[in-house]
Amino acid sequence: MISKKQTLKGIIAIIARDFVPKGALKHTGSYVWPVTKGFSGWLRLNAILGRSDGSVGLNPVVGIVSEENEAILRTTSNWPQPTSTISTSLGYLLPEKRYIKWTFAAQSISDVEVEAKKLAACLRQYAVPFIESHASLPVIVTSMEQMRTTYRESVIYRLPAAYLVQGQTALARHYVENELAAIKTRSDRAANDYRLFAENAL
Secondary structure, eight states, X not given: OOOHHHHHHHHHHHHHHHTSOTTOEEETTEEEEEEETTEEEEEEEEEEOOOTTSOEXXXXXXXXXXXXXXXXXXXXXXXXXXXXXXXXEGGGGSTTOSOOOEEEOOSSHHHHHHHHHHHHXXXXXXXXXXXXXXXXXXXXXXXXXXXXXXXXXXXXXXXXXXXXXXXXXHXXXXXXXXXXXXXXXXXXXXXXXXXXXXXXXX
16 A cells, blocks of 8 residues: 555656646645736645544535735735635535545555546536636626635635725725624624724624
């Protein structure tokens, strides 16, 4: 049986070869590539190496990057970059619509290749349509407003930023003011970071 590190290295190499478009940029485990003007596809392969059975778990997360949205966050907040504007675990795009962890218990490099190719095919079938259908700011905004393909800690920054990109300054200000009111009595780092964002963005 090959080691976990060898297994993971083999999986990533095959996904990069068989799914990630040529010319994609790699940033600390994430891949980013242009889809259409102002929007990029995003893939992160989250590895789970602490399994007692010796196998390697993988949680592929796919998303879309709105370049204008993320440009606002880069200049107004401490939010780590680069990252996606919205994203979801691959399993939620499958017919099962639930969290799915891919497990690789490889005995050889050839075993890794067989299973990784299956994952690459799954990414092509389900991730690509998701990315292409969300390469539009109105679609991204709707997704964030409905709390789909996002989470609260992200949306409180990215939704008002999207409103600003769309020229809806009053709506962005109203949203941020409501959030500031909700954290009025807090002095923790997350609250202070948000106040900094509010001051810089508006």
